[in-house]
Amino acid sequence: MSSASSSLANSPSRRDFLKTAAVGGTGLLVAFHLTNGVCLQAAAAEADFAANAFVAISPAGEIRLVVARSEMGQGVRTSLAMILAEELDADWPTVKIEQADCDPKYGDMTTGGSMSIRSSWDPLRKAGASARDMLLTAAAETWNVPKAECTTTGTNFVEHRKTGKNLGYGALAVKAGSVAVPKDVPLKDPKDYRIVGTKRKRIDGRHIVIGEAHYGIDTKVPGMLIAVVARPPVVGGKVKHFDASKALAIPGVKKVFEVPAVEMPPLFGEERKEGSGHQHYLWGGVAVVADSTWQAISGRKALSIEWDNGPGADESSETQSAQLAELLKSPGKELKKIGDPDSAFASAAKKIEATYDTPFLAHMAMEPLNCTASVTDGKCEVWAPTQNPNGMATALASALKMPPEALTIHITLIGGGFGRRLCIDYGVEAALVSRAAGAPVKVIWTRDDDIKHDYYRPISRHHMQAGLDANGQVTSWLHHIAAASTDSTFLGGELPDTGGTEIAGTGLPAGSVPNYFLQQSFLRTSLRRGYWRAVDMNWNHFAVQSFIDEIAAANGQDPLELRRQLITTKQKPSGEGDNESDAPVNTERLLAVLNLAAEKSGWGHKLPAGSGRGIAGLYGFGSYVAHVAEVAVAKDGSLKIDRIIVAVDCGQVINPDMLEAQVQGGVVFGLTSALFDEITVENGQIQQSNFDDYPVIRINGAPRVEVYIIPSHEAPGGIGEPGVPSTAPAVANAIFAATGKRLRRLPFQTKELARS
Amino acid sequence: MNSMNPIPLTVQAKPICAEFAAFDSDAPLLSVLRDNLGFTGTEFGCVQDLCVARATAVRSR
Numbered sequence: 001m002s003s004a005s006s007s008l009a010n011s012p013s014r015r016d017f018l019k020t021a022a023v024g025g026t027g028l029l030v031a032f033h034l035t036n037g038v039c040l041q042a043a044a045a046e047a048d049f050a051a052n053a054f055v056a057i058s059p060a061g062e063i064r065l066v067v068a069r070s071e072m073g074q075g076v077r078t079s080l081a082m083i084l085a086e087e088l089d090a091d092w093p094t095v096k097i098e099q100a101d102c103d104p105k106y107g108d109m110t111t112g113g114s115m116s117i118r119s120s121w122d123p124l125r126k127a128g129a130s131a132r133d134m135l136l137t138a139a140a141e142t143w144n145v146p147k148a149e150c151t152t153t154g155t156n157f158v159e160h161r162k163t164g165k166n167l168g169y170g171a172l173a174v175k176a177g178s179v180a181v182p183k184d185v186p187l188k189d190p191k192d193y194r195i196v197g198t199k200r201k202r203i204d205g206r207h208i209v210i211g212e213a214h215y216g217i218d219t220k221v222p223g224m225l226i227a228v229v230a231r232p233p234v235v236g237g238k239v240k241h242f243d244a245s246k247a248l249a250i251p252g253v254k255k256v257f258e259v260p261a262v263e264m265p266p267l268f269g270e271e272r273k274e275g276s277g278h279q280h281y282l283w284g285g286v287a288v289v290a291d292s293t294w295q296a297i298s299g300r301k302a303l304s305i306e307w308d309n310g311p312g313a314d315e316s317s318e319t320q321s322a323q324l325a326e327l328l329k330s331p332g333k334e335l336k337k338i339g340d341p342d343s344a345f346a347s348a349a350k351k352i353e354a355t356y357d358t359p360f361l362a363h364m365a366m367e368p369l370n371c372t373a374s375v376t377d378g379k380c381e382v383w384a385p386t387q388n389p390n391g392m393a394t395a396l397a398s399a400l401k402m403p404p405e406a407l408t409i410h411i412t413l414i415g416g417g418f419g420r421r422l423c424i425d426y427g428v429e430a431a432l433v434s435r436a437a438g439a440p441v442k443v444i445w446t447r448d449d450d451i452k453h454d455y456y457r458p459i460s461r462h463h464m465q466a467g468l469d470a471n472g473q474v475t476s477w478l479h480h481i482a483a484a485s486t487d488s489t490f491l492g493g494e495l496p497d498t499g500g501t502e503i504a505g506t507g508l509p510a511g512s513v514p515n516y517f518l519q520q521s522f523l524r525t526s527l528r529r530g531y532w533r534a535v536d537m538n539w540n541h542f543a544v545q546s547f548i549d550e551i552a553a554a555n556g557q558d559p560l561e562l563r564r565q566l567i568t569t570k571q572k573p574s575g576e577g578d579n580e581s582d583a584p585v586n587t588e589r590l591l592a593v594l595n596l597a598a599e600k601s602g603w604g605h606k607l608p609a610g611s612g613r614g615i616a617g618l619y620g621f622g623s624y625v626a627h628v629a630e631v632a633v634a635k636d637g638s639l640k641i642d643r644i645i646v647a648v649d650c651g652q653v654i655n656p657d658m659l660e661a662q663v664q665g666g667v668v669f670g671l672t673s674a675l676f677d678e679i680t681v682e683n684g685q686i687q688q689s690n691f692d693d694y695p696v697i698r699i700n701g702a703p704r705v706e707v708y709i710i711p712s713h714e715a716p717g718g719i720g721e722p723g724v725p726s727t728a729p730a731v732a733n734a735i736f737a738a739t740g741k742r743l744r745r746l747p748f749q750t751k752e753l754a755r756s
Numbered sequence: 757m758n759s760m761n762p763i764p765l766t767v768q769a770k771p772i773c774a775e776f777a778a779f780d781s782d783a784p785l786l787s788v789l790r791d792n793l794g795f796t797g798t799e800f801g802c803v804q805d806l807c808v809a810r811a812t813a814v815r816s817r
Contacts, residue, residue, distance in 0.1 A: 217796075
């Protein structure tokens, strides 16, 4: 299995976008690419075409959609099926979803970057419309009538209008399979949509609610043992010596052995230079393999291990903070410069400066990390709750020194990903444990393992400066980010020229202020960094959106009014718009969500003393999202979030119910981190261990979240991530409005808000 | 430490005769339900009564 990122040169031609086959009476099978421009290694038998998803209609009338994306709660199985059903004019919910195993024929199977709907929208519609057209052709030929007299009924039937004759999709499937694939089939007019854009229950909802859904951690295969691994307490630490005798004395404990800290390849098929200084190694440690989870955990408790902690043991939150302060004292790497920001700032009539901090954060998915592997006879089969099947395949092949053909990777339902499951360490570890145990093994990470061995959202500190002229116009904007780099964990080296996955959310004032400077400094840390829902947009957006309010306050100006001033037609993209595959920002759409959130919140109407409203808005992941937070701060400083109003323009909405859930979940995710959480380190060891010292908002603490959607038939944007980043700055701005106190550090230190 | 006695149980309306041979009597119900009896609707979340994902309604007769 090769990585997905290869040249276009070997790609099937675009004319081969859709293919059909009637194989051995299986009925109509339409195969299609979910993404163009991905090199697919076609097997010899299908050398001219390899598709990355299939629509199949069996003679029994069953409609099946094979999906090469991971379901992790975002409802992708339901929404992809809805897109297909719409153009196929199928009955809902008769479309059955089949989860694809990892296979190069599916191309890039990564589920991340809020991309699934964005990349599936066009191909799935075309596949549905083409299949429908072929069914119409088959019916017309069967009845020997003009095709134009045939139509679909929305109930999986084709009907002859004049006579009322009808045939089911199943009855037509085999014949339709022999019809040539139509070219340029027209797609539905959005005004005729009857599935897309309507609230639909998730197709797997019942199974999840009654506890019958099968998550990765529920995997059971014959002869399977269960393992836990004692991993080094300090990143980069190694086992010096261990004594397994007490562990082996525990009933049910079968084997105890050392797991090597193998080097792992980059996650997404990138190039990595020799000696790059990357940190992508398996943790290593000591595995305890037993009959049951409890026996394995008991066995691990009974282990006696002497660790060689290595140089990581010198690191602490204090040393990190000192390093960040040091980094901000000298110039960083220049990422974007417009005009002459330094002298413009020096000569400004009014100068505003502030420093913002965001901490390391863990992912804390409800389903702890786990993977089941069976490595025997030169073959490896894994059952992985992964967002990154291709990356896992590459890493397994490398760690096991097996050819790609020897690997079978089943993708399970996932109990929360949030980016943690883009990393593949837990899959490699399970495979190495299974091979050493000589049996299929499920490796389970306890909550403590999960939090202490995460790939953390990077820590960051931002020094912001703005110069204003005598009229209060912003004439210079300087932003210096000191942060640990996410990408360098996997790729090593210094920051790439573009800033990598590090600068989304910085762009708002660029283009609308004449002098702009963005620079970045690189914190070196032993902690491994990873992709955390909305990634860099979170920390940069917190600084930028808080700072805009500080400027407004210095000007005695309404924060929304200042945003309206700064968001001009010269606006540069603020987020993923920096990515060339994304459309440039549409400032009207950005202003529209800000205005809608403001309107729905009653912006401008006074709140009682001690209460306040704050606003923040973004363009990112192809969507426009704005938040207004309403908070109340008591005299003792205790903070209550009364409600969060969110306005969304993500283009065409597929399932408004799921969209609302994603935005509400995003707010809860953003709020949890803003109010409570930080990963701290002493002597190289992570200080947090479970939900008691790294809490998440409970249902009784969650605020009312109101979601307003701007109706649109623009191409769909992503929605998994863009609900998160504006949450923290909207709350910070609301706290300022309520108290006049500016909290510049996450999580909020609300004791600073106490009034005498 | 090891209970060899069968314990009559009814889980999700299914009668189960569980023999906890060679099984640590300290094992949490979570491990017994998931690993021994195959009821995976009881979730492995924090295993410390913090997240309550393993909450199970028990009635003894």
